[in-house]
Amino acid sequence: MTGVNLARFLAFRLLRTLLTLLGVVALTFILGRLTGDPVALMLPQQATLEDYNRMRAALGLDQPVAVQFVRYLEGLTRGDLGRSIIFQRPAAEVVAERIPATLALGAPALLLSVVLGVPLGMWSAYQRNRLLDRLIAGLSLAGQSLPSFAIAIVLILVFSVTLRWTPTFGSDTWRHYILPTITLTLYPLAIIIRLTRSSMLEVLNQGYMRTAAAKGLSDRFRATNHALPNALIPVVTVIGLQVAAIISGAAIVEAVFAWPGLGTLAVGSIGGRDYPVIQTIVLISAAAFGIANLLVDLAYFAIDPRIQTAGRG
């Protein structure tokens, strides 16, 4: 693949990602405004209609939705994400404060699921139908089938309530990170193990694996230089999708552990109809998802330079 083709492909993908983000922004904007009126929720009972109208005008909510949307887009091009209605501060600031807490759970979860998932999946494939494979397969099916909040409840019951090793909720010490991280890791880990295993089994049956064995290449060399790169392609795709799963999963895990991250902020903001904050959170999540998928496309090049990009989209 030449540099020109790669550049053109990247430009095309970037454009597509931006278009998707525009769709996400528009959808969030409209859906957010359908959920109700933040001013009516904020004003005290004895407020007059005049107060109400003054406040609406101050927030720019008296304008038609189309005008509001154009203004919002104008702001976006300047990097202005609007002001939080509840906190009376820039929405970007409110959201940025919560990002580290969610990142502190999400990043280790993604990292752990890849670092543990790929070797376990490979190992499982090599041990096909032996006890170890069955054990890993069973556990990963369980990890994929069990709801994160139910796992969280059981973990809290065992480690916090019964054994008293970890705190039940909050985020003050490193001990607070253990249970939420485990909870958030299990689902993507299970998915990656299962996919690596099935992908690996497919590859091990291929003719070039037999050729490599006939050439006398060592088991280790065949595994890491022949089997793994070919088996990784579908796995890499699914890693991109796990970013979305982790973002969605964080909303529930944060609710269980009262974690002060984006998830709890989002749930609270939707309740208070804090449109600018909701829009910012959704935009950031969608952008993270888009970037993850772009990285996935780039990873294809690293794994297999032959991959034709023209047909993909």
Place this chain on the structure above:
Amino acid sequence: MAKALTPKPTALRSRNGTTIQRGIPPRPRWLREMNATVVLAAVVLLLMVSAVLLVGVISPGDPTAQSLRARLTPPLINPDYPLGTDSTGRDLLIRLLHGGRISLLIGITATIIGTIVGVALGVISGYARGWLDEVISYVAEVQLSLPFVLLAIAVALVLGRSLAVLIGLAALSTWPIYSRVVRGEVLSLRERDFVVAARALGASDAHIITRHLLPNIAAPILVLATINIGRIILLESGLSFLGIGIQPPTPSWGNMISDGREVLPVAWWISTLPALALMLLTLAIGTLGDWLRDVLDVAVG
């Protein structure tokens, strides 16, 4: 672990899954892929489904009836409440059965609706191609980029929190999964010789779609549908857990788990039993989905 004394014959598996074993009469594929886990999963699923169906027929009691004297009864102690009671003295067994009924109802109806919509849009996408394909793929991409839990909260605020909204949301979360898979299958099928031949013979689009394309994508759809029922049961319980799904006092496993959190240190069973029921049901469905995928030899899910 004792190793089997006789080594298993190394069976050659071709791509379409036919196994070549000399001297042994071939067994049907669904039987060959069957093992103890699959049987166990089928039995568990059958028991759970018949139990929740039966509760609608014989109605052993009111799932919302409170008994303050019997509050926080542990399981297996009082024969009147075999699985114990919650913090307002409601019978957990009856609530579990009713909750399971709602979960299955939502899982199955939403899967049917989502499958029909997703398959239809996927066939249109792959068969018509062009701008229709672009529009459908774009909408699917936008929806997949939105964190679904946030979308669900917003929709629940606009349309209210009812069973119909919940089923609609679950169906909404389903269609892009199908449309993507179906689109890919149709794109490759439409260039195959038998479809080209049918078109050359003058077959209409409707005929090609219903007689040639749909029968060929039935297997992956069936596997996806099985897995999807489990996925929706998880989604529903998650939304109910967050308070935007099934509303109390109507029991759902999700809101029952949420109910029991406050009293977890003194009454472990209130949250744990519905969590176990949920795990058992989704595991059974997942195991059967895996088995079905191996039997039909499709690479989805």
